[in-house]
Amino acid sequence: MKQWVKALEQSLFDDQPICSESKAVRSGAWVHFRLFELFVAAWAIAYAWTWGLYTFKSSVVVLELGLANYIHVASLFGLPSMVIAALVTLGIAVSITRLWRWGYLIAILALHLQYVVRFSQGEIPHSSNLIGFALLALGVGIATHKDPVAQVRFTWGFLWFFVGLGYTSAAVSKLVGTGITWIDGQHLVLWIHEKAIDYASMTGAWSPNVLQSAILNSAWVGTLSLFIGWFTEAIGVLMWFRRLRPWVVLVTIGMHFGITWTMNIVFVAFVMQLILTGFPWVEWITTLQQKTRMSPSSSDGPTLKS
Structure with missing residues (x-):
């Protein structure tokens, strides 16, 4: 058990580009981390202000x-929500510039409060x-570590541990709540009809796409779709391992597109974040940096003839 835990710890926190002996790779890792930040x-800032502005409507x-x-969330509608949004913005600003390491934690607490305020007026994405x-992850990593390298290592390890665990937990919760019959295609048929009502109420019309039509015409197609989605969530913990991560993330992104095509539920920021964090961007950035720094074969200049 100890060996397994040690191997997992090494995979999450030690097997990272920021720990590389190569200066070029470490440079690429810094660029990638700052882009992620x-x-x-x-x-986060966009959500904070968008949610705050929405509270003026009701x-x-x-x-x-x-x-x-x-808490009495109604008292936070309107102008108070603008103050919360400003607090989120300020917290992020002082942390991303490293003026104060605890800013991200202040920002996440304020953003969660804003989330509760906005969610109290109806479901959000x-x-x-x-x-x-x-x-x-950024808040805990940067606030609890002074060493910049340790901040990066902890942030990535913490993030991937809980993202992978979150997906697998979602698969387990489906079995706990419904059992193996969760993948019954009739469930997906029902959900498609429910979303169709929502969509039609907003646009005045709804027509199924190719995938939705196939599921509505055959529950077995729905069963297969749900099984693929459930299995994809179940293997989420494989994101813990760097070599498997890009492939698991790729399949997970496919699952999210499948959810969009079947139930019109869009995961824009979700998918963008998976793309930004799940693929070997450090290798690509490092390669790009090396290519841009390489001198052309004619760097010695032209030969002057007498």
Whole structure:
């Protein structure tokens, strides 16, 4: 057991480009990490202000979930939500510039509060969940480590451990809640019809695409689709291992596109984050950097003839 834990720890926290002996690879790792920070920061700030502005539209609490059971969230609608959004922005700004290491943690707490306030007025996209967790990973990693390399190592290891565990936990929860019959294609037929009602109510019309038509015409196609989706979630923990990660992430992205095509649920930020973090960008960045630094064969200049 100890050997397994040690191997997992090495895979998550030690087997990283930032730990490479190559200066070029470490440089690529820094570029990739900073791009990741900017991506998370941009989405978190956008969510904070978008959710805050939305609260001006209504003063009614529709869903009392999470913190909404303990605080009067209606009092945070409108201008107070703008203050929360500003706090998120300020926290991110001071951390991304390394003026104050604890800024990200302040930002994630404020963003979660904003999430609760906005969610109390109706359901919002799933994509924000992964952005929020990435912000948490950055917050914990940077606040608890002074060494920049340790900050990067912890952030990536922490993020991939819980992202992989989250997907696998989703697969397990389906079995706990429904059992093996969760993959019954009739369930997917029902969900497609439910989403069709939502879509038609917004646009006035709905017509199934090719995949939806195939599922509606044959429950077996739906069963196969659900099984593929469930299996993809089940192998999520394989993201813990660097060599397997790109392939598991690729299949997971395919699953999210499948959800979009069957139930019109879009995971924009989710998929973008998986693309940015799941593939060997450090290798690609390093290769690009090396190519741009290489001198052309004619770098010695032209030969002057007398």
